[in-house]
Amino acid sequence: ATTTSTAASASRNSPHRPYTLERTRNIGIAAHIDAGKTTLTERILFYTGTIHKMGEVHEGTTVTDWMEQERERGITITSAATTCFWPVRKEEGISKLFGGEKFRINIIDTPGHVDFTAEVERSLRVLDGVIAVFCGVAGVQPQSETVWRQATRYSVPRIAFINKMDRVGANFENAVHEIRDKLGANAWPILLPLGKEDGFQGQIDIINRKAILYSDSDRLGSTYTVEEIPEEHREAAETARRNLIEALADKDEAMAEIFLAEQQPTIEQIKQAIRRSVIANEFVPVIAGSAFRNKGVQFLVDAVIDYLPSPVDIEAAHGQHPVSGEKVVVVPDDNAPFCSLAFKLWSDPFVGKLVFFRVYSGTLQKGMTVYNPRTRKRERISRIVQVQADERKDIQEVHSGDIAALVGIRDVATGDTLVAEDFDVILEPPIFPEPVISMA
Numbered sequence: 001a002t003t004t005s006t007a008a009s010a011s012r013n014s015p016h017r018p019y020t021l022e023r024t025r026n027i028g029i030a031a032h033i034d035a036g037k038t039t040l041t042e043r044i045l046f047y048t049g050t051i052h053k054m055g056e057v058h059e060g061t062t063v064t065d066w067m068e069q070e071r072e073r074g075i076t077i078t079s080a081a082t083t084c085f086w087p088v089r090k091e092e093g094i095s096k097l098f099g100g101e102k103f104r105i106n107i108i109d110t111p112g113h114v115d116f117t118a119e120v121e122r123s124l125r126v127l128d129g130v131i132a133v134f135c136g137v138a139g140v141q142p143q144s145e146t147v148w149r150q151a152t153r154y155s156v157p158r159i160a161f162i163n164k165m166d167r168v169g170a171n172f173e174n175a176v177h178e179i180r181d182k183l184g185a186n187a188w189p190i191l192l193p194l195g196k197e198d199g200f201q202g203q204i205d206i207i208n209r210k211a212i213l214y215s216d217s218d219r220l221g222s223t224y225t226v227e228e229i230p231e232e233h234r235e236a237a238e239t240a241r242r243n244l245i246e247a248l249a250d251k252d253e254a255m256a257e258i259f260l261a262e263q264q265p266t267i268e269q270i271k272q273a274i275r276r277s278v279i280a281n282e283f284v285p286v287i288a289g290s291a292f293r294n295k296g297v298q299f300l301v302d303a304v305i306d307y308l309p310s311p312v313d314i315e316a317a318h319g320q321h322p323v324s325g326e327k328v329v330v331v332p333d334d335n336a337p338f339c340s341l342a343f344k345l346w347s348d349p350f351v352g353k354l355v356f357f358r359v360y361s362g363t364l365q366k367g368m369t370v371y372n373p374r375t376r377k378r379e380r381i382s383r384i385v386q387v388q389a390d391e392r393k394d395i396q397e398v399h400s401g402d403i404a405a406l407v408g409i410r411d412v413a414t415g416d417t418l419v420a421e422d423f424d425v426i427l428e429p430p431i432f433p434e435p436v437i438s439m440a
């Protein structure tokens with residue numbers, strides 16, 4: 001289930017798209033209120049935005065400088081979905097599944113309130129993977145339980161982030177146990193905390209056998225080998241690594257073969273096994289960290305790229321012909337007929353009424369006409385925007401697997417399928433519609 005088949009990718013990717021389908025991630029961040037979802041999302045947006053603009057991370061920038069810059073830019077999550085970009089750096093000694101490439105990550109807002117269950121289900125329909133954020137002190141709380149069960153119902157692959165490891169009372173092991181016991185997840189740590197509470201000083205990457213020590217003056221921190229860290233941490237890391245490999249062998253055939261032959265899997269083999277098991281919804285990697293620590297946020301985004309699926313890694317969407325009832329499979333391919341789902345109507349302070357949509361197949365260009373099989377009406381698309389944190393960018397076209405917003409479209413309801421004029425299909429399963437709101 002890996003994504004790097006160039007032959008296939010050349011045919012389904014339009015030459016005009018800046019990021020291929022395989023380098024696209026549509027993710028949600030789900031959490032119980034107060035677990036740190038907002039802080040974490042802002043950090044991801046700031047960090048990816050900064051890297052996108054500067055081209056690279058500037059080492060030596062102090063945390064204070066960074067907080068200052070962030071305050072000036074005033075980044076907040078003010079949108080139903082936002083796009084950011086992530087270059088996968090080739091850091092020395094840290095093996096990556098995907099090296100030296102840029103990725104497009106669309107973050108879809110996943111409401112954390114129980115009363116918005118229908119809304120949560122709608123957002124789960126358009127994303128391909130979730131970061132489930134838990135508070136390191138409180139562990140699994142009721143709202144995270146609700147969202148988790150919904151994600152299970154829609155078979156959405158997940159990675160877990162245990163936040164606030166710096167807070168008094170933080171307990172990583174307890175949080176992992178709760179994810180297993182309360183949520184029934186096959187959850188295994190891939191990044192351990194190095195210390196906790198006041199003594200939380202970094203993370204141990206048990207796959208790469210590296211420890212990353214944070215420091216106040218260097219946003220990238222310093223990296224040590226596992227052999228260089230205190231014995232108690234070293235033992236915990238090596239035990240966790242053995243447990244991780246054994247747990248993967250239990251789910252993944254390739255890893256089982258390596259394990260039974262008593263061989264040591266390579267870093268790449270471990271990561272591929274995690275990727276396959278996460279996408280198959282049989283495994284949840286757990287990361288310890290803090291939204292207050294930059295390095296931890298970097299590792300989290302790397303894990304999104306490495307382990308969460310691209311639009312071509314998941315089962316294709318399907319729909320029904322509204323009259324004949326015939327089943328239609330909607331494959332992610334830029335050359336296929338256009339098919340999309342309007343998942344959120346949004347009143348934006350910058351551009352007014354927006355209709356957020358996810359493209360399942362085909363390409364939509366400005367000036368094209370779309371057909372709404374529910375209303376049986378056609379509408380011309382006069383403006384498409386891409387929301388990027390605090391910017392709204394006009395774009396000429398949007399491709400399969402991507403998320404963007406329409407401006408100026410009139411008669412559309414949340415949950416409507418919008419398609420090419422000659423492609424009559426309604427996406428399934430039908431999702432809870434909201435009352436029709438005129439967008440005029």
Ligand code: GDP
Nearest residue numbers: 033034035036037038039163164167290291292
């Ligand atoms: P949300 O409700 O899940 O969006 O949570 P917020 O991002 O608003 O965070 C709730 C509170 O926890 C805020 O006061 C944050 O500053 C704080 N917080 C978030 N992440 C961390 C963390 O890693 N460590 C500590 N100590 N506090 C955090």
